[in-house]
Amino acid sequence: MINNNIFKIKNTLKLVQVVSIFCFAMFMSCTNDESEFSGDPYFVIEDQPTGISADTQGTSQSYVVRSNRPWRIVAQEEVSWVKAFPNKGEDDGIFKFVIDENVTFDARSVNFAFVVDGEEQPVLFRVDQIANIPFIVVENAAEGVSVPSAATSFSIPVKANVNWTYTLVDGDWLSEVTLTENELNLLAAKNRGEERVATVKISAEGHPTLDTEITITQSAGDVILEENFDWLNYGSPVFYTYSGEGRMDDVWTADELAKGWTSTENEFTSNQQVVYARPGFVKLGKTGYGGDLISPKLAELDQETTVKVSFKAVPYKTKGGTQDDNILRIDVEGAGVASVSSFTVDNWPDYATDPDCTLIWEEERSQYEFTITGATSQTRLKFLGGDYLLKGVGKGKNRVFLDDIKVTIVD
Numbered sequence: 001m002i003n004n005n006i007f008k009i010k011n012t013l014k015l016v017q018v019v020s021i022f023c024f025a026m027f028m029s030c031t032n033d034e035s036e037f038s039g040d041p042y043f044v045i046e047d048q049p050t051g052i053s054a055d056t057q058g059t060s061q062s063y064v065v066r067s068n069r070p071w072r073i074v075a076q077e078e079v080s081w082v083k084a085f086p087n088k089g090e091d092d093g094i095f096k097f098v099i100d101e102n103v104t105f106d107a108r109s110v111n112f113a114f115v116v117d118g119e120e121q122p123v124l125f126r127v128d129q130i131a132n133i134p135f136i137v138v139e140n141a142a143e144g145v146s147v148p149s150a151a152t153s154f155s156i157p158v159k160a161n162v163n164w165t166y167t168l169v170d171g172d173w174l175s176e177v178t179l180t181e182n183e184l185n186l187l188a189a190k191n192r193g194e195e196r197v198a199t200v201k202i203s204a205e206g207h208p209t210l211d212t213e214i215t216i217t218q219s220a221g222d223v224i225l226e227e228n229f230d231w232l233n234y235g236s237p238v239f240y241t242y243s244g245e246g247r248m249d250d251v252w253t254a255d256e257l258a259k260g261w262t263s264t265e266n267e268f269t270s271n272q273q274v275v276y277a278r279p280g281f282v283k284l285g286k287t288g289y290g291g292d293l294i295s296p297k298l299a300e301l302d303q304e305t306t307v308k309v310s311f312k313a314v315p316y317k318t319k320g321g322t323q324d325d326n327i328l329r330i331d332v333e334g335a336g337v338a339s340v341s342s343f344t345v346d347n348w349p350d351y352a353t354d355p356d357c358t359l360i361w362e363e364e365r366s367q368y369e370f371t372i373t374g375a376t377s378q379t380r381l382k383f384l385g386g387d388y389l390l391k392g393v394g395k396g397k398n399r400v401f402l403d404d405i406k407v408t409i410v411d
Contacts, residue, residue: 043067043116051126054099058129062096065089069117073125076111082127084112099129103161107131136160136202136210144215148226149191150300153177156184156214162204171198174216190300192221224300224307225407231256232277238357239349239401240319242276245283249273260296268389281361281403283316284328284385290398292384294333298407301377304335306410309381310369314360315345316399323348325398327386330370334378339371345400361403371410381405 046064065071068091073084081100089095102108108131111124137159147154158164159182166184168174173196177185184200200214219226235245246252248263249272256277263273266289274291276283285291298307315326328343347365354360372379386398 039068041069041117043069043071043114043121045114049125050123051128052097052099054102054127054129056102056130056132058099058101060096060098062094065093065095067091067093067116071117072115074113074115076113076124079108079110081108081129082110097127099127102129102132105131105133105161132161134162134204134207134210136162136164136204136207136212138202138212138214141212141214144217146217146226146228147188147219149219149221149223150225151188151190153185153187156186156200158182158184158202160204160210162207162210164202164204164210166203167201169199169201170196171200171216173218174198174200186216188216188218190221191218195220222409223406224298224409225295225405227259227261227295227405228280229277229282229403230280231259232282233279234277235279237279237281238355239314239316240351242283246277247272248275248277252277262294264292264294264388266291266388278401281401283399283401284383285390285397285399287397288389288391290384290386290388290390292382292388293402295381295405295407297334297377298375298379299377301375301379301409304374304376306371306373307375308369308371308408308410309338309405310367310408311383311405312361312366312403313343313345313368314347314349314357314366314401316397316401317348317351319351323395325386325390325394326400327398328368328400329384329386331382331384332372332375333380333382334376336372336375336379339373343368381407 044066046066049063052059052061067089070088070090072088073095074087081102083098084095085098086093086095107129109126109128111126113124114121139157139159145154145156173189173191175187175189177187179185186200196218198216200216202212202214204210232246234251235241235243248257249265263275265271266274269289274285274289275293276286282293284293301307313328316324326345328345330338330340330342332338345368347360347363349357349360351357360366383400383402385400387393390396390398
């Protein structure tokens with residue numbers, strides 16, 4: 001009898017324990033649900049803006065959110081020209097409205113709602129953008145386009161929100177390759193005579209004020225290679241600002257590489273091609289290692305020929321005035337002998353008088369030239385900053401900037 005009572009007591013205790021554990025778990029669950037968000041709910045955008053107005057170019061505007069609840073930003077209608085990013089958060093955070101350019105002739109607007117912890121707030125946020133006007137924009141139209149004497153294809157980018165057409169004036173040596181709503185691609189036939197000029201006129205019916213003219217200039221027939229690198233646009237034109245510059249084997253695009261310029265893989269620096277693109281010019285070398293630039297073949301030559309090579313070069317100097325070594329070595333790959341083996345590039349930039357590093361390119365002291373005897377269609381030019389390995393040599397740096405390389409037939 002005693003044992004039987006003990007058994008009942010034990011079972012009762014186990015049941016009490018199970019029930020207690022269950023109740024405790026339920027209590028904790030309820031407690032957690034109730035305390036998931038502490039304090040009174042709030043949602044505030046700093047300075048409490050209620051809208052934004054954008055011009056035709058669009059904009060990106062950031063806002064700071066203070067909240068202790070999850071929130072979402074929801075457009076009141078489906079639109080693609082403006083978005084909130086990110087469009088949701090858990091508590092405090094930053095979001096921005098990104099508004100695209102408006103190329104249409106219609107003003108546009110949309111309202112956004114803020115939904116906080118599942119509840120839509122009473123005030124909407126309005127985004128407005130003004131209508132555009134008819135336009136045709138041809139970048140660098142005033143400067144015109146220069147092409148070498150060799151048969152060359154080139155493009156004229158056109159940005160417009162109206163239908164446009166083009167005509168050629170004195171341009172029987174130009175022919176259309178492709179035409180899209182954003183670009184005109186033309187082919188310049190080989191020039192065997194003097195320099196020649198044509199005009200491309202772009203117009204839109206019903207909008208005479210939008211007429212635009214672009215001058216196309218082709219070099220004389222004795223110019224067989226002419227390169228100004230205007231198709232490169234990386235980093236900064238300021239020599240000592242190297243952020244954003246693009247190494248040839250790292251970021252140059254297939255179209256850029258197709259121009260035919262190349263560089264030796266430097267075995268001393270993991271086989272990198274140590275030549276860097278800047279806005280419209282190139283830089284040879286980096287700290288400890290030299291880089292070279294090798295031209296396309298002089299394919300226009302049909303026999304052994306003497307040619308003159310002219311180019312612009314500037315040596316590297318830091319913002320504080322420290323100068324690199326400044327030797328530019330000249331070599332020829334394929335047939336031909338160069339009249340010089342190197343140049344001392346000593347036209348040091350003056351950042352006080354030319355902070356944007358633009359004037360120095362126009363100075364006579366930045367111009368260099370040499371000749372190649374016996375050049376053929378297989379000849380390539382090679383420019384090398386110092387040597388491929390510069391560690392322990394001189395200052396250990398020999399960076400040189402190059403631009404405007406031209407090869408002209410002498411005889």
